[in-house]
Amino acid sequence: GQNIDQPTEMTATEGAIVQINCTYQTSGFNGLFWYQQHAGEAPTFLSYNVLDGLEEKGRFSSFLSRSKGYSYLLLKELQMKDSASYLCAGMDSNYQLIWGAGTKLIIKP
Amino acid sequence: IAGITQAPTSQILAAGRRMTLRCTQDMRHNAMYWYRQDLGLGLRLIHYSNTAGTTGKGEVPDGYSVSRANTDDFPLTLASAVPSQTSVYFCASSGSPGGNTGELFFGEGSRLTVL
16 A cells, blocks of 8 residues: 655754654655645645655755655754644655655744 | 635535535646645545546545636535535645646645534
8 A cells, every 4th residue: 555654743943953754655656745834824845856865955955765765854953934744745656646644843942 | 816726715514515615726737636634644635637628536536526627727516515524625736747847836725614
């Protein structure tokens, strides 16, 4: 079956670094996505990885290891506005997204 | 209109009633999707459309129907609402099927409560 696993909740301190892990099992693989969703709002796109390695975008980076079925989202210099849920999604061979339940990130001052 | 618009934003509905959630995009995207989001679960695909005139079933299609008469509009209909359809519904679009341009654009969501 297809499955995406990520932690339910994480807590971090303002100014620190946090890594949100995601493991995936999909029928075929056409990439791994990360989305950010603030409470009561729509998800917004953060990153897309299809090749192994690290993609960096400002304070946010995303890593993929296809052989391990593993990805992580790294957030640096945390700000209070980074408090949100982070959704991991794998794209299968039919180009359909399989979504994790999301990781709620709580930032404390 | 800028982006993708859903209506209504919130609705309380009696069980057994028919309800249509509207979704309109002005980005000329080929692909459109309807998801439901429930606490503790990931987004689940209800129906999708890769291009105008075609639709497909997602993971949880039962009790829902869609149509795609043109590029811009993708309404979702609940023929006879049941309490288990209480959820937040998101419409999304992408430039190509599967969103393999790297990005899905989401509407703001429609919160539906079925009593």
